[in-house]
Amino acid sequence: MLLEFVFRFSLECVFLCGLVFAIFRWGGLSELFHSFDRTSRRRLLTFLAICFFAQCVDRLQYNFPPRFDLFPFARFAMYQYATVRDPVTVYRLEGVYPDGSREHLNMTKEFSAIGVPAVSSRFRVINEQAESADQTEREWAYKQTALFVHSLARKRAASGQQMPAAAELLSLSKSIQSPADAPPERKVLIRVPGRDN
Amino acid sequence: MARKISLHCDASALTLAVARVYILGIWIVRLLIDDTSSISFLDFQLFHQFGVMKLLPVSTFKLLLSSSGLLALKTLALGFLLLGLVGAGRKIAVISVTTILLVLYLGLLKGFGGHVNHRELILLYMTIALIFLPCYDALALSPDPERSNRQQQVYCAAMITICLILLFHYAAIGAARVFVGAPEVFNPEIMRGWILSRNLRPNPYEFELGTRLFDAPFVLALALPLSTLLELLAPLVIWSGSLVRAVILCSVALFHGTILLLMNIPFFENVLLLLLCTNYTPLLIRLIKRSHAR
Numbered sequence: 036m037l038l039e040f041v042f043r044f045s046l047e048c049v050f051l052c053g054l055v056f057a058i059f060r061w062g063g064l065s066e067l068f069h070s071f072d073r074t075s076r077r078r079l080l081t082f083l084a085i086c087f088f089a090q091c092v093d094r095l096q097y098n099f100p101p102r103f104d105l106f107p108f109a110r111f112a113m114y115q116y117a118t119v120r121d122p123v124t125v126y127r128l129e130g131v132y133p134d135g136s137r138e139h140l141n142m143t144k145e146f147s148a149i150g151v152p153a154v155s156s157r158f159r160v161i162n163e164q165a166e167s168a169d170q171t172e173r174e175w176a177y178k179q180t181a182l183f184v185h186s187l188a189r190k191r192a193a194s195g196q197q198m199p200a201a202a203e204l205l206s207l208s209k210s211i212q213s214p215a216d217a218p219p220e221r222k223v224l225i226r227v228p229g230r231d232n
Numbered sequence: 233m234a235r236k237i238s239l240h241c242d243a244s245a246l247t248l249a250v251a252r253v254y255i256l257g258i259w260i261v262r263l264l265i266d267d268t269s270s271i272s273f274l275d276f277q278l279f280h281q282f283g284v285m286k287l288l289p290v291s292t293f294k295l296l297l298s299s300s301g302l303l304a305l306k307t308l309a310l311g312f313l314l315l316g317l318v319g320a321g322r323k324i325a326v327i328s329v330t331t332i333l334l335v336l337y338l339g340l341l342k343g344f345g346g347h348v349n350h351r352e353l354i355l356l357y358m359t360i361a362l363i364f365l366p367c368y369d370a371l372a373l374s375p376d377p378e379r380s381n382r383q384q385q386v387y388c389a390a391m392i393t394i395c396l397i398l399l400f401h402y403a404a405i406g407a408a409r410v411f412v413g414a415p416e417v418f419n420p421e422i423m424r425g426w427i428l429s430r431n432l433r434p435n436p437y438e439f440e441l442g443t444r445l446f447d448a449p450f451v452l453a454l455a456l457p458l459s460t461l462l463e464l465l466a467p468l469v470i471w472s473g474s475l476v477r478a479v480i481l482c483s484v485a486l487f488h489g490t491i492l493l494l495m496n497i498p499f500f501e502n503v504l505l506l507l508l509c510t511n512y513t514p515l516l517i518r519l520i521k522r523s524h525a526r
Contacts, residue, residue, distance in 0.1 A: 047411035070385040078364045099346040106283025106348045107335045111401045112408035119421045125433035141434045148266045153345020182275040190273035211424045215443035
């Protein structure tokens with residue numbers, strides 16, 4: 036498995052090197068870049084080389100916390116790899132009011148500046164660890180959920196908005212073969228106090 | 233024998249200056265609409281220092297992540313973006329400081345996520361490239377004194393550099409999918425799973441059109457291979473004729489629009505940046521002539 040990945044990554048790097056070579060050598064960019072003065076050319080090529088380096092080596096960016104990352108440089112490889120998974124599982128955070136009514140606590144709306152993919156990848160890890168067999172990982176997931184809910188409570192308190200009495204981190208599962216309007220299967224992973232936690 | 237570059241072969245100092253105004257303008261709009269103040273409510277224990285952010289002491293982030301710290305950083309970044317937009321001050325200093333402030337700004341926001349997503353990174357890389365390019369030679373309050381010594385080809389090279397940053401990354405995404413994930417990644421069931429999870433997971437747009445595609449399996453089967461082909465072909469924009477270029481650019485814009493509608497993932501900045509990959513110099517000349525005629 037590891038060998039196959041190494042082989043594939045190596046092939047990809049060879050392809051990218053070939054692409055860059057073709058663009059510069061046969062695409063006429065090499066001649067064009069000579070119109071820059073020497074200092075600008077060197078700096079530009081160094082910058083492009085860093086982007087290229089990040090594209091080749093930044094392979095662990097979707098692990099949180101990352102063991103290695105090169106921010107502000109990153110590998111661009113969206114939807115590069117997957118295996119068929121059925122059912123599909125996602126996270127959901129819901130508030131529960133004393134009368135039993137529920138509210139979707141949509142963190143991608145509440146803290147929109149972070150960005151949807153970034154919020155989603157953090158909660159994906161929290162959900163995974165909430166179901167882990169390892170006690171430390173489960174505690175980490177609980178703490179992260181409690182901190183996000185606490186942050187939301189602070190935000191809502193500042194704007195005078197209502198906060199539910201409790202919040203639940205759910206795992207929603209749905210088969211990829213099920214009809215579009217079929218509800219997903221819900222499983223409560225973590226429950227934390229909403230107000231005054 | 234090198235193939236002739238057809239993109240921006242007539243570029244001038246004005247072409248590059250317009251690109252500068254456009255790139256920095258996108259940042260200004262982006263910063264103005266970002267709900268940065270909400271970030272100050274997030275508990276500091278949730279913050280993670282990504283990449284170069286690790287070089288700064290933790291106390292810096294405690295200060296910056298307060299509401300006043302975030303406001304100060306945003307105001308300062310907007311101030312420098314405005315300076316760069318009007319071409320005031322020394323280019324290298326203004327654009328470098330702007331870049332540092334933007335990296336800090338993005339680092340603060342992304343620090344609460346699980347990874348650094350790519351939405352703004354191409355825009356950031358283009359801003360970094362502006363540091364090294366003669367982008368203060370026109371439309372600038374403090375134009376570069378050396379501008380009269382520069383050949384026209386320098387501006388063509390500068391514009392190609394900017395476009396290459398965007399186009400190369402498209403090809404790299406396509407290559408990653410082919411070399412890392414193929415052939416399994418092209419299984420329609422995987423696309424089905426991705427669309428379902430992106431419709432099911434929380435997002436601010438809440439489009440649910442993606443699941444309607446489940447009744448059209450041929451669309452699911454073709455979507456990813458066609459997108460990958462388009463990504464791999466993107467660099468051709470530099471050498472192709474205007475028709476092929478228009479087809480590729482419109483297809484990429486359509487592809488981003490489709491991703492938003494089907495999977496709730498926005499790439500607004502990239503769609504706007506595609507316009508830089510068009511030969512807009514004749515349009516600028518026409519606009520100038522028309523304004524002179526008045």
